[in-house]
Amino acid sequence: xxxxxxxxxxxxxxxxxxxxxxxxxxxxxxxxxxxxxxxxxxxxxxxxxxxxxxxxxxxxxxxxxxxxxxxxxxxxxxxxxxxxxxxxxxxxxxxxxxxxxxxxxxxxxxxxxxxxxxxxxxxxxxxxxxxxxxxxxxxxxxxxxxxxxxxxxxxxxxxxxxxxxxxxxxxxxxxxxxxxxxxxxxxxxxxxxxxxxxxxxxxxxxxxxxxxxxxxxxxxxxxxxxxxxxxxxxxxxxxxxxxxxxxxxxxxxxxxxxxxxxxxxxxxxxxxxxxxxxxxxxxxxxxxxxxxxxxxxxxxxxxxxxxxxxxxxxxxxxxxxxxxxxxxxxxxxxxxxxxxxxxxxxxxxxxxxxxxxxxxxxxxxxxxxxxxxxxxxxxxxxxxxxxxxxxxxxxxxxxxxxxxxxxxxxxxxxxxxxxxxxxxxxxxxxxxxxxxx
Numbered sequence: 371x372x373x374x375x376x377x378x379x380x381x382x383x384x385x386x387x388x389x390x391x392x393x394x395x396x397x398x399x400x401x402x403x404x405x406x407x408x409x410x411x412x413x414x415x416x417x418x419x420x421x422x423x424x425x426x427x428x429x430x431x432x433x434x435x436x437x438x439x440x441x442x443x444x445x446x447x448x449x450x451x452x453x454x455x456x457x458x459x460x461x462x463x464x465x466x467x468x469x470x471x472x473x474x475x476x477x478x479x480x481x482x483x484x485x486x487x488x489x490x491x492x493x494x495x496x497x498x499x500x501x502x503x504x505x506x507x508x509x510x511x512x513x514x515x516x517x518x519x520x521x522x523x524x525x526x527x528x529x530x531x532x533x534x535x536x537x538x539x540x541x542x543x544x545x546x547x548x549x550x551x552x553x554x555x556x557x558x559x560x561x562x563x564x565x566x567x568x569x570x571x572x573x574x575x576x577x578x579x580x581x582x583x584x585x586x587x588x589x590x591x592x593x594x595x596x597x598x599x600x601x602x603x604x605x606x607x608x609x610x611x612x613x614x615x616x617x618x619x620x621x622x623x624x625x626x627x628x629x630x631x632x633x634x635x636x637x638x639x640x641x642x643x644x645x646x647x648x649x650x651x652x653x654x655x656x657x658x659x660x661x662x663x664x665x666x667x668x669x670x671x672x673x674x675x676x677x678x679x680x681x682x683x684x685x686x687x688x689x690x691x692x693x694x695x696x697x698x699x700x701x702x703x704x705x706x707x708x709x710x711x712x713x714x715x716x717x718x719x720x721x722x723x724x725x726x727x728x729x730x731x732x733x734x735x736x737x738x739x740x741x742x743x744x745x746x747x748x749x750x751x752x753x754x755x756x757x758x759x760x761x762x763x764x765x766x767x768x769x770x771x772x773x774x775x776x777x778x779x780x781x782x783x784x785x786x787x788x789x790x791x792x793x794x795x796x797x798x799x800x801x802x803x804x805x806x807x
Contacts, residue, residue, distance in 0.1 A: 420496065421511045427459035428490050428515040433805055435472060435488040436517030440801035444609060445474060452490050467495040476516050479807050486519045487806065516807035523603070523799010524574070526551035526786040528774045530605055530751055532579070534559045540569040540588070540780040544758075548573035551788035552594075554798055555579065556602045565590060569780070577603065577799075606796035607749050607774065612689055612725060613716050615664050618645035622668075625654040625676075634659035639683060639715070647697055650676040658684045658709075662717055667695045673703040680721075683712035689725040696728035698753070700735045701742060711746025712794060719772075719795035721746035728752050730776055737782065747772040747795050758782025770795060 431452040438448035449472040453463050456470050463470035469492070476482050476489035495510045526548055529537035537557040540546055541564075552575040555562045562580035565571065565588035572591045576582075577600040582590060590596060619642050625631035631650065635642040639660050647668025650656050656672070658680035665688045672678055678701075680686075686709075690696045699722065701707055711721040721744050724734070735756045736742060742759040745768045754777040770790035 420494075421513065423459060424461060424492050424494065424511055425513040425515070427456045427461050428492050428513040429805055430459070431455040431470070431472075431490040431492075432488055432515035432517035433803055434517075435474075435490060436486075436519040437801070437803040439474065439486065439488055439609070440519035440604065440803055445472075448472070448474070448488060452488070456490070456492060461492055461494065467497075469493045476807070478514075479516060481516055481518065481806065484518070487516050488519070489514060489516045489807075514807070515805060518804050518806045520797075520802040520804065523554070523577075523797055524551050524788050525554045525577075525603070525798030526772050526788045527778065528554040528556075528603065528606075528772075528798050529562075529776070529778050530556055530774065531776050532556045532558070532602060534580075535777070536561050536564050538563045538778045538780070540565045540571055541567050542781055543568040544570070544781060545783050546571045546780050547783075547785045549785065549787045550574055551786060552577065552799070554603045555582075563590070571780075601800065603799055604801055605751060605774070606798050607720060607723075607747065607751070610717065610720060610723070610749075612664075612687055612723070613641055613662055615641050615643050615666075615691075617643060618666065619643045621645045622647065624649040624651075625656060626650070626652045628653045630655045630657065632657045632659075633663065635661035639712070647671070650678065652676065655679065658686075660684060660712070662687060664689060665697055666691050667697060669697040670699040672701050672705045672707070675704045675706075677706040678709065680709045682710065683715075684709055685711060685717040685720050685723060687717075687723045687725070688728065690727075693727065696725060696732075698732050698734045699724075702735060702737050704741075706741040707744060708741075709744045709746070711744075713792060714794060719746050719793060720749050722748045722750075724750045724753060726751050730754070734775075743768045744771050745769065745793060747774055750775040752776055754779065756781065758784055772798065774798070 434455045435448040435452040438451045452472045453470050461468045471491045473489040475484050475487050481487035491514045493512045531537050535557055536559060537555045553573045555578045558580040560581045561583045562578050563582035565584045566586050568587045570589045575594040576592050576596040578598050579600055579602050581598045623644050641662045641664060643664045643666055645666045648665060649671045651674040653675045655677045660682040662685045667690045688697045709721045711719050730752055733754045733756055734750055737758045755775040756779045758781045769787050770793045771786050772795055
């Protein structure tokens with residue numbers, strides 16, 4: 371036993387004295403550590419670069435989504451646009467640990483109550499290389515950005531038809547005053563606006579995709595310029611949908627002989643469905659309590675000095691659950707129209723709204739005379755509108771009226787005012803987009 375112990379001691383002594391192998395071993399350990407730290411530094415730098423690229427993807431996607439929203443596209447379209455942008459940056463939703471989420475309005479931040487804002491969030495768990503020596507899973511990076519869709523313009527009259535046609539006609543010895551607001555015409559025709567017979571249009575500006583013609587002493591006067599070959603402006607209410615409804619609350623509603631018809635939804639600001647139209651004649655009165663009035667098939671005819679009153683937030687919608695027999699609207703014969711659109715909610719800013727599926731072959735008529743006072747938008751995206759009447763604010767008229775229609779014919783003196791702060795109406799004009807968060 372003693373001999374074995376002495377032999378072991380001798381071997382240990384020789385190993386200690388022999389430094390060649392020790393240096394090699396220590397060098398190997400040191401190089402391994404140095405390489406590990408170098409690899410870790412490289413990996414962290416790669417992560418930093420990835421996060422910067424991810425933030426760039428969020429910024430670009432939010433801007434693109436907001437631009438799509440400003441162009442009138444729905445949530446499906448602007449979400450697809452955002453994800454296409456992130457994919458181009460290498461962040462494909464549902465692949466490689468990437469999740470891309472689009473919120474409108476944003477889920478966090480200062481714009482959670484703003485429907486014109488779009489938030490894009492990107493999340494990705496990172497793949498580990500050298501860092502597997504120090505942690506069990508890779509870090510998850512999250513980036514976000516918010517784009518804001520806006521419109522620079524104060525239009526109050528807009529013709530939507532982009533075909534090579536005459537979009538707006540103004541004829542006769544009439545005056546159309548667009549008080550401190552502008553005219554937008556989307557037709558590329560050389561006669562997109564046609565003015566004849568001494569007609570005069572006074573506006574802040576005119577933006578015409580094509581051009582205009584005047585004859586018979588007609589004049590187009592603009593304080594800030596007439597812009598031909600302009601870019602087409604987007605439909606400001608393209609994202610507004612008809613509220614869901616079913617059944618009929620009333621059918622064939624009419625009043626005549628100076629009588630009064632009072633209508634109200636079952637709950638304040640709710641929906642009331644009137645099937646087969648609404649009519650008033652012979653100096654009668656229709657009083658509408660705040661809410662949305664769905665005209666499911668049939669026409670709205672107000673004539674013979676009758677009156678329609680709807681304050682506190684009223685929207686009249688012409689549609690058809692059968693997808694046929696879409697009605698039209700006619701205010702004529704010295705009618706008195708007093709409507710104020712809701713300032714918030716699904717139909718904010720819209721006083722009268724016709725279904726986009728209505729055929730373009732029919733025409734709607736607003737010739738109520740000087741007491742045709744509508745605060746909010748008259749929105750007929752698929753049908754022509756014939757318009758005359760409407761008074762100045764000083765004579766008790768509306769401070770904010772918009773007319774957005776497929777095509778428009780003006781006859782008779784008309785006034786549009788654009789004091790629209792707090793009315794809920796959308797801006798009409800060129801789209802603008804910005805990153806706000």
